[in-house]
Amino acid sequence: xxxxxxxxxxxxxxxxxxxxxxxxxxxxxxxxxxxxxxxxxxxxxxxxxxxxxxxxxxxxxxxxxxxxxxxxxxxxxxxxxxxxxxxxxxxxxxxxxxxxxxxxxxxxxxxxxxxxxxxxxxxxxxxxxxxxxxxxxxxxxxxxxxxxxxxxxxxxxxxxxxxxxxxxxxxxxxxxxxxxxxxxxxxxxxxxxxxxxxxxxxxxxxxxxxxxxxxxxxxxxxxxxxxxxxxxxxxxxxxxxxxxxxxxxxxxxxxxxxxxxxxxxxxxxxxxxxxxxxxxxxxxxxxxxxxxxxxxxxxxxxxxxxxxxxxxxxxxxxxxxxxxxxxxxxxxxxxxxxxxxxxxxxxxxxxxxxxxxxxxxxxxxxxxxxxxxxxxxxxxxxxxxxxxxxxxxxxxxxxxxxxxxxxxxxxxx
Ligand SMILES: [Zn+2]
Numbered sequence: 001x002x003x004x005x006x007x008x009x010x011x012x013x014x015x016x017x018x019x020x021x022x023x024x025x026x027x028x029x030x031x032x033x034x035x036x037x038x039x040x041x042x043x044x045x046x047x048x049x050x051x052x053x054x055x056x057x058x059x060x061x062x063x064x065x066x067x068x069x070x071x072x073x074x075x076x077x078x079x080x081x082x083x084x085x086x087x088x089x090x091x092x093x094x095x096x097x098x099x100x101x102x103x104x105x106x107x108x109x110x111x112x113x114x115x116x117x118x119x120x121x122x123x124x125x126x127x128x129x130x131x132x133x134x135x136x137x138x139x140x141x142x143x144x145x146x147x148x149x150x151x152x153x154x155x156x157x158x159x160x161x162x163x164x165x166x167x168x169x170x171x172x173x174x175x176x177x178x179x180x181x182x183x184x185x186x187x188x189x190x191x192x193x194x195x196x197x198x199x200x201x202x203x204x205x206x207x208x209x210x211x212x213x214x215x216x217x218x219x220x221x222x223x224x225x226x227x228x229x230x231x232x233x234x235x236x237x238x239x240x241x242x243x244x245x246x247x248x249x250x251x252x253x254x255x256x257x258x259x260x261x262x263x264x265x266x267x268x269x270x271x272x273x274x275x276x277x278x279x280x281x282x283x284x285x286x287x288x289x290x291x292x293x294x295x296x297x298x299x300x301x302x303x304x305x306x307x308x309x310x311x312x313x314x315x316x317x318x319x320x321x322x323x324x325x326x327x328x329x330x331x332x333x334x335x336x337x338x339x340x341x342x343x344x345x346x347x348x349x350x351x352x353x354x355x356x357x358x359x360x361x362x363x364x365x366x367x368x369x370x371x372x373x374x375x376x377x378x379x380x381x382x383x384x385x386x387x388x389x390x391x392x393x394x395x396x397x398x399x400x401x402x403x404x405x406x407x408x409x410x411x412x413x
Contacts, residue, residue, distance in 0.1 A: 032058065032394065035368075036070045040079020041376060045086045045348030045361030048340060048378045054084060056368040059393035064364055082388060083377040085343060086360050087369035088325050089350040092221055092243045092311025095121050098271065099314070099321040100129035105269055105402045106322030107371035107390050110359060112311070112350070114202065114221055114243075115174075120167040127395045130322075133354065135172035136163050138204070141186045142176060152182075153189035160193040170200035170354070173217070177207035184211055191216045200354065213240055219353065221311070223249050223289055224297040232304040241307040241353045244298045246291075246331035251318025253291035254282045260327050261320075265385040268403055272410050274320040282318075298335040308332065309353060310346035326385050339381040368394035 035056040042049040042064075055063035055070055063070075070076070087109025093099065095113040100123050103111050110131045113121075115138040123129035144155040151159070163171055171194045176183055187203075194201040195216065202219040203212045209226050213234050219241045220227075227235065227242070235242065251257060261267060261279040270278065301308055310332060312324035319327075325346060332342040351360020359367045370391040375383035390397040 034062075034071050034074040035391070035394065035396075036074045036076045037079045037084050037370075037372070038076055040077075040372075041083045041378070042362055043083060043085050043340065043343050043347075043378055044363065045351065046344050051079075054362065056370070056391070056394045059368060059395075061362060061364055061366050061368050064362070077372070079372075081374065083373050083375065083383065084362065085371045085373065085377060085384070086347040086351075086362055086366075087371050087390065087392065088310075088346045088384075089356070089360055090312055090314070090322075090325050090346075091309040091350045091353075092245050093314045093321065094316075095132055095134075096315065100124070100132055101402070102271065102274060102320065103130040103322040104128065104390060104392060104397060105399055106325065107373075107384070107387055108322045108325050109369040109371075109390070109392050110356070111321075112354060114311070114313075115172040115204065127392060128397060130392075131359075133169040133356070134167055135170055135202070136166055136168040138172050138174045139163065139190055140174050140176070141183045141190075151186050153185050156186050156189040157193040160190060160197065160199075164197060164199065168199075170194070170202060170218075172221075173201060173203040173212075175203050175206065175208060175212055184215070187211065187215045187217075210234070213238055219243060219309070221245065222313075223294050224301060225290060225293040227297055227301065229300065229304070232301055232306055235301075235306045236304055239307070241309050241349075242301055243309045243311040244294060244301075244332075244335075245311050245313040245328070246294060246298065246335065247319050247324045247327045248313035248316045249289050249294045250291050250331065251280070251282055251316070252289045253294070254284075255291060256281045257318045257324075257327060260330075263385060265387070266323050266326070269399070269406060270320060270323060271406055274315075274323075277315055277317060278320040278323065280317045295331070295335045298332065298337075302335070302337055302341070307349055307353060308337065308341075308345050309350050310342065326382075329381050329384060333381045340378050342381055343377060343384075368392075 037054040089110040090108050091112050092114045093111050094116050113134045115135050120134050144151040191201040200218040203217045205220045205222040221243045224244050258279040310328045312319050314321045314324050329342040348360045372388040374386040377383040
């Protein structure tokens, strides 16, 4: 029998294809140069760190501080005058269309869908779309599954299983206002089923916040105006988070985000339809919600130490995927949050509330989902709009190509 060379063995043996693929992958992964952020102001997801250095190798943050040497061939970025943030996480969107691309180009590297009738939308391109976590179809309290049959506490468990089988990461509940005891029992059964399966249950808040909190929901999504001081105390005691979604309420109360849409750091990076939606003027007969009340409630939530998360409710009128997170953080600071608190509401707090343990913070071992901006976003929240660059898993996004795409689209129509 002839002796095979090592190369022949590698080529002929079936398992060698796997080995070869692994070697090629390892080569590709190591081909991406490391990135060093030098002397940069760092908001780590919760607090501001003193000026430091951050090293990214492959998909992760591997070193922080002053006591390490970057490997040869590292790309060095001068962080002087800039702030490095974790990629933003939108805690309230209804994902559709090109949401994930628009989001990431605005520095939103993860989107949490909070109810969507479309099929689960996966990133088309893992490197250049935001990650998405999914609620999927909203669970209604009176209708069984997807059929027009009355729901019961027992059927709610099946509905939760259906949602999880269709890819939901957590469940989103549409709580119907009313005093019928079946609604309350169905709500309790839904929350219990989600929790038994290790999933979160969140509710779009319309009314009866006390019933929802007492049923054990993890989060309340939407206008917090109903929450009086006793409900805020209860939310705090039960560790329930609130996503006020002020940018959407702002529009529904009769105001317009048009001025924000004209920001020269924002408008060039918006597809035409998104720009129109963001700048839309309220045309309803009467304002549906009271913005001053929502703002005041947000201020009181913060004083009551309830966890506030930033979410946009995009693509509702007056919002756009991605960029509205910058508006949301601004409105949160108008409601009394410090810029550092607003940044945490858009990064670390969201990751922690949704148990996303690999992101939302700048720590060694975490994903290199990063947003670099000019200026000091920890004192001036609007500095988050001055985007220098966005990275997802250590891969730098091509915002120049996206800018050209948006410009070409505007000319074409
Ligand atoms: Zn919503």
